[in-house]
Amino acid sequence: MDVPLTLRRLEVFRLVVDERSVTRAARILRIAQPAVSSQIKALESWLGGAKMFVRTGNRLTLTEAGHRVDVWARQVLAGAAEVRRDVEDLETGVAGSVAIAGSMSVGSYLLPPLLADFVRERPQVDLNLCVLPPDEALQAVESGEVDFAVISWDERDVPEGVSTALLRHEPMSLCVGPSLLPAGASISLDDALDLPFVGVPRAGSPERQLHHQLRQLSDKEPRFVVRFGHAEPMKREASRHGWAILMPHYLVETDIAEGRLHQLRVDGLDLSERIILVWRKAKSFAPTQKAVFDLVRSQLSGPSVHPGP
Template sequence: MDSQQLLTFIAVAESGSFSAASARLHLTQPAISKRIAALEQNVGEQLFDRVGKQIQLSQAGKVLLPHARTIAQNLQAAERALADLTGTVGGTLSIATSHHIGLHRLPPVLSDFSREHPDVVLDLHFLDSEKAMQAVLQGEFDLGVITLPDTLPRQIDSAPIWHDDLCFAVAENHPLAGRRVQLASLTEFQAILPDSSTYTTQRVQQLFDRSRLPLKIHMVTNHLDTIKMMVSIGLGWGVLPRQMLDPDLREVFTQVKPMHRELGAVTHRDRSLSNAGRIFLQLLKSHSQHQRR
């Protein structure tokens, strides 16, 4: 099987359409179709079921996809290893990060890195931390910069970078604004939080569960900047990083131990980092140390 055909197959499978794969690989749509047809001829199976304008992986496609990904990852690893022998810092560095970290923590790191290493193509993807973790675990990205979970998969190495203090926040005119109250007082008002599968909401849920209190989640969004906006106009209370507080928001003080989360980098133990990846990780750590001074 031709490696370019396999890479095209992966792109179509992940993007869900030939046109999206065409844009992703910077190829014409006929070229994409030609590669897929050639691969199907080579394997002797139809890899996609085409229903109208929709395409889905066939049973053969589902069987081939994980093997194709492994082959692509091994090829990339070989290319990185050979390039790294020369000490060059180039190629593509793929990073998965959450929207909050990508907007509020990473910009100075990305700016410095791209300025110092212009030959590296930064392939940045915004995902929820939980999805980014799984993507790194499956070898889809070189590294992730995410909210670190309490328990890491055994195949994952982590490097804590930022300590993120969390607080209960409300609008400046909210009845609880600036007050010191019992945790139970929050149950009288609606909460605006990320999805229950996120690390942040799991921490909040555990806090309420320990106090045997109901957690009334009124609205759900995984974007902290959206939560900040909705809280600031009085739609409910939220849990936000303390650094996001501004004149439109007020903290609610409770008797419980302050919450926090660790933000950091995750990599796969069985996947060696390129020179670019190692330098980026070092730069992350140096920015963190500078901020703590």
């Protein structure tokens, strides 16, 4: 008699893949280690006895068969998550449900006005936007937790089951607190990199994009005095202390207009934020989801060019 396949079994398998350890997976699930091993063995039995893992030191590594099953399991679990959300919408009488992920700046500044205008025209739509780090937003798309994502992303590859489209390269502006330099002041690239900067946290996608582009322009490293994880404290403290920031123009446009920040002219400083749209290849968009997807794609696509100071 065949061992039945369950979604729970696939979820346990995926967790072991991510953790590369039965022990860690059991700890996260708060169950005994033999129970996790039993789920993996049952899955292997259902697949005709094919082994999913080999041990490499203290870690488990997927076999060739395991890699194939992992791709399939991701698709099955993502599809199940989508179906569950769709059926819940039918049961609750919601006319349409849309779940979106956005990286910090995109999700806090670019997307909200578009989405707010959409639901004002369609108040029956249940629309949810969550702000996540770019890597977590990708995972949410891959798992089916969200319908699509709009994120700031560097040139790294994305998971196999995910499609992407470049929306635009958003120009970045160099701004300083009013006490440091007058608005429209022109300085050299070397002098600009000597300014005291407020930066973003290390190792994130915005930092990687900025570092990569600056290395193409100069061997000189900018001087960071402090790093914050959100644009608002970055702008506020730069304004208060006469520090400098490099930010996508949409984040500082209002602050420049109202005099809280001064934009500088820097010859040779050509930086941009790469914004992409992400969705699951196997995703089947419901009509409302497709309408929001198309709106975001049309409104955010194309070059975004802003005049200098």
